[in-house]
Amino acid sequence: MRDPHSLARVVLLVFIAFAIRAASLDSQSLWRDEVDALCYAYEFPALLVDALKPQQQGKLVPPCACPPAPVALTNATESSWYRLLALLSGMIRQNGPLYFFILRGWVALAGSSEYGMRFFSLACGIAGVSLVYVLGRRLFDSQSGLLAAFLVATSPYLVWYGQEVKMYTLVLMEALLAIYGLHRAIDSTGRRWWALQIIATTLALYTHILAALLIPLQILLYFIWWPRAHSHWKEALISLGCLTLPYLPLGAWQLPQLSQVRETGFYPYTLDEMMQILISGWSLGITGTGGPVGAAVIGLLAVWGLFRPANKEARRSQLALAGWFVLPLLCIWFVSLRQPLFTDRYLIWSAPAFYISLAWALTHLARVMSPWGRYAFLALMVFILLCNGANLWRQATVPFKSDFRSAAAYVASHYAPGELIIFQIPHGRYTFDYYFAVEGYPWADGIFTNHRAPDGSFLMSEQESAARMKAIAGGYQAIWLVVTEEAMWDARGLVREWLDTHYKRVDEAHFMRVDVYFFTATQAD
Numbered sequence: 001m002r003d004p005h006s007l008a009r010v011v012l013l014v015f016i017a018f019a020i021r022a023a024s025l026d027s028q029s030l031w032r033d034e035v036d037a038l039c040y041a042y043e044f045p046a047l048l049v050d051a052l053k054p055q056q057q058g059k060l061v062p063p064c065a066c067p068p069a070p071v072a073l074t075n076a077t078e079s080s081w082y083r084l085l086a087l088l089s090g091m092i093r094q095n096g097p098l099y100f101f102i103l104r105g106w107v108a109l110a111g112s113s114e115y116g117m118r119f120f121s122l123a124c125g126i127a128g129v130s131l132v133y134v135l136g137r138r139l140f141d142s143q144s145g146l147l148a149a150f151l152v153a154t155s156p157y158l159v160w161y162g163q164e165v166k167m168y169t170l171v172l173m174e175a176l177l178a179i180y181g182l183h184r185a186i187d188s189t190g191r192r193w194w195a196l197q198i199i200a201t202t203l204a205l206y207t208h209i210l211a212a213l214l215i216p217l218q219i220l221l222y223f224i225w226w227p228r229a230h231s232h233w234k235e236a237l238i239s240l241g242c243l244t245l246p247y248l249p250l251g252a253w254q255l256p257q258l259s260q261v262r263e264t265g266f267y268p269y270t271l272d273e274m275m276q277i278l279i280s281g282w283s284l285g286i287t288g289t290g291g292p293v294g295a296a297v298i299g300l301l302a303v304w305g306l307f308r309p310a311n312k313e314a315r316r317s318q319l320a321l322a323g324w325f326v327l328p329l330l331c332i333w334f335v336s337l338r339q340p341l342f343t344d345r346y347l348i349w350s351a352p353a354f355y356i357s358l359a360w361a362l363t364h365l366a367r368v369m370s371p372w373g374r375y376a377f378l379a380l381m382v383f384i385l386l387c388n389g390a391n392l393w394r395q396a397t398v399p400f401k402s403d404f405r406s407a408a409a410y411v412a413s414h415y416a417p418g419e420l421i422i423f424q425i426p427h428g429r430y431t432f433d434y435y436f437a438v439e440g441y442p443w444a445d446g447i448f449t450n451h452r453a454p455d456g457s458f459l460m461s462e463q464e465s466a467a468r469m470k471a472i473a474g475g476y477q478a479i480w481l482v483v484t485e486e487a488m489w490d491a492r493g494l495v496r497e498w499l500d501t502h503y504k505r506v507d508e509a510h511f512m513r514v515d516v517y518f519f520t521a522t523q524a525d
Contacts, residue, residue, distance in 0.1 A: 006142050010133050010149060017126040017153035021162045024396035025122060026114040029405035029512075034165035035431045038112060039066035041103040044091060047071065051083040063112040065433035070094050098206035099167035117165045124169035125162030128352070129153045131176040136356045138183055139317035141363070148352070148359035151384070155355065156285025156391035161348060167207050168348045174204035175214055175349035179324070182218055185239075186229045194235050198242050205247070210346050213328040215243050220323045224316055266340040271333045274342050278329070281344050282354045285391040286400065294387050301380065302354050305361030318360075324353035399512035402484055404428070407514040408435035411480055414507070414518065415441070420476040422446050424496075425489040428514070432482055444472045446481075449490045462494060469498040479503060481517040 042062040047069060071090030091097035103120065110116035132152045136145030152158055161168040181196035201218070204211035222229050222236055229236065269277070276295075283298035284290045306322045328350050336342050365377040399406075411421070415438055423429040424446030447468050451459040473479055481499060490496075496517065499505070503519035510516075 006146065009146055010130055013133070013146070013149045013153045014126050014129050016150075017129045018122070020154065020392060021122045021125060021159055024392075025118050025163050027396045028163070028399065028401045029403045030114055030165065030431060030434060031401040031404075032427055032431050034117075035064065035434050036067065037100065037103060037165045037167075038063065038107070038117065038434075039430065040069070040094070040100040041107060042066070043069040044071075044097055044100045045104050047087055048084075051087045052080050063434070065430050067427065067430055092206070092209060095167065095208050096206045096211075098203060099170055099208075102170070103165070118163050121164055121166065121169045122162050124173045125158060126153075127173050128158070128169065128176055131173065131180060132352050132355065135176060135180045135183070135352070136359060138180070138187075139320065139356060140314060140360050143366075144356065144359045144363045146359075147362055148356040151355040151359055152352065154385070154388045154392070155282070155351075156287070156388055156395060157281050158348075158351065159392060160286050160395055161345060166345075168345050171204050171208045171211050172349045172351070174200045174207060175211065176352060178204060178214055178218065179221065182221060183225070185235065186222070186225050186232055191235065194239055198239050201243055204349075205243075208346070210328075210332070210341075211349065212247075213331050214349075215240075216331070217324060217327050220327055221320050224320050224323060227316075266336070266342060268336065268340040269342050271329075274329060274333060277344050278347060278350075279354070282351050284387055285395060287391050287394040287398070289390040289394055290387040294383075297380075298358065298384060298387070301361050302358040305357035305359075305364075308361060308364055314360075318357070321353040321357045325350050402428075402431070402513035403511040404431040404484075404514055405435050406511045407482060407509070407516050408432050408437075410509050410511075410516055411482070412437050415480070416478065418442065418476075419478040419480060420444060420473065421480040421482060422472065422495070424481060424483050425485050428482060428484040442476075446489060446495050447472070449492060449494050450488070458492070460494075462492075465494040466498050469495060470502075473499070473502070477521040479519045481519070483515040483517070484513055 039062055042060060043066065046060045071087060071094065088097065091100075103117070106120045107117060110119055129149050129152050133145040133149035136148040138145075158169070158172075161172075177200035178197050181193050181200055185191075185193035185197055197218070201211075201214050204214055219240070279299035279302075280288060280292075280295040283295040283302075288295075306318050308318075310318060328347055332342050332347065362377060362380060365373045365380070368374065368376075417438075419442070421432075421441060421443045422445075423432065423443065426445035429443060429445075447460075447465060449458065449460045449465055453459055479499065481496065483496070486493065486496075499517070499519050504522045505517055506520050506522075507518040508516060
């Protein structure tokens with residue numbers, strides 16, 4: 001970066017990105033996936049120690065109640081090497097273990113508060129701002145890189161995931177490094193850029209399992225940049241071997257499973273729906289303030305950036321951006337035909353292609369000699385800033401995640417020792433426990449009543465549900481019921497119905513996606 005003015009502007013954009021994210025970093029309550037990440041950060045390293053040296057494993061003490069680890073060790077009689085491979089293969093199926101190991105070290109330094117844990121995602125997110133600048137500058141020019149960096153710095157979508165205890169901004173940063181490294185490697189004779197591309201892609205593979213799509217994407221980019229890339233075919237083959245050969249055994253085991261039809265818990269979106277979700281999210285963030293019109297204006301402008309007239313070199317960059325967006329999406333859509341797995345955050349590392357293309361379209365308007373071009377540029381920038389500002393404000397001030405923080409504070413302010421807390425769904429207990437200040441409280445899992453017969457009828461009768469609830473509630477004079485995502489566990493509301501019938505509901509409070517009810521035995525049977 002030779003231009004000192006550009007350097008100053010990028011530093012300013014990094015500061016803006018930091019300020020936007022840091023100001024509202026803990027405005028939203030942790031949701032269950034974030035608490036799961038904290039639990040995995042404690043469980044995975046402990047399991048690794050146990051795999052290598054079982055005799056040295058001590059008692060695991062996480063900062064809150066945690067679900068059982070989603071991976072298990074093999075028999076202790078197996079060799080440490082075999083146990084390690086079995087453990088890592090299980091961790092990879094949990095979206096990759098790398099983030100959880102990094103988070104464990106981060107928590108040791110910054111603590112397990114919301115602000116402390118989320119700061120790591122913030123740091124990765126603002127690193128992405130400077131990386132988008134240097135990549136946009138290489139693909140097009142400095143002005144496009146600066147504007148793309150500004151769009152990333154103020155993107156409500158990227159701000160949202162830069163404030164979450166998850167791996168998404170880390171994999172975004174790794175993908176940017178990998179693609180930047182590939183572009184630099186093709187343009188230079190030094191091998192250090194190939195090393196960057198290999199290392200960044202490998203780290204991404206261990207951060208999120210779907211980052212494996214970076215490999216076919218980089219193959220596509222290599223051929224798009226062929227006029228300059230053909231002299232580096234040996235390095236490219238070595239890079240491809242480093243990124244594929246170590247994973248062939250895992251691929252031989254996993255690929256047949258991709259062709260099977262199975263339930264995954266994800267909605268079976270069509271390709272058109274997937275594209276609309278991505279463009280709407282990248283345009284307006286998760287709150288969608290601006291509506292279909294706002295998403296259409298910003299989305300169409302970004303698409304125009306992929307096709308607007310340009311010189312030969314810029315057209316190759318446009319084609320590279322189109323491949324960056326389309327290829328990973330097509331791969332996920334193809335697999336989802338048999339086993340749905342699309343959710344927009346899994347493709348967060350394709351978002352930079354959207355913002356760079358949007359910046360490239362806007363800079364073209366700014367350079368048009370006639371006044372209408374400059375007026376159009378200013379009008380569109382004001383429109384984008386208004387959309388970004390409105391969505392950032394809503395994300396910072398309106399609860400969107402399940403508000404266990406408020407629910408736990410409410411229960412704690414009214415709780416008396418010995419009162420039973422029932423969690424419906426049971427997984428809600430872990431996020432609730434993170435915030436609940438009372439130690440050693442009695443609790444119980446709400447019952448699962450949604451088992452169905454092939455004809456769609458419920459297998460659990462109301463009588464069986466009542467008998468199980470009676471066993472759970474027996475002996476308690478006061479019961480709290482904490483409800484979240486109830487339909488996925490008890491669609492008929494049998495747990496609440498039984499408590500309303502046999503106890504007196506004396507209090508209730510409602511928060512975002514979390515409801516709290518308090519019952520006493522005054523009118524119990």
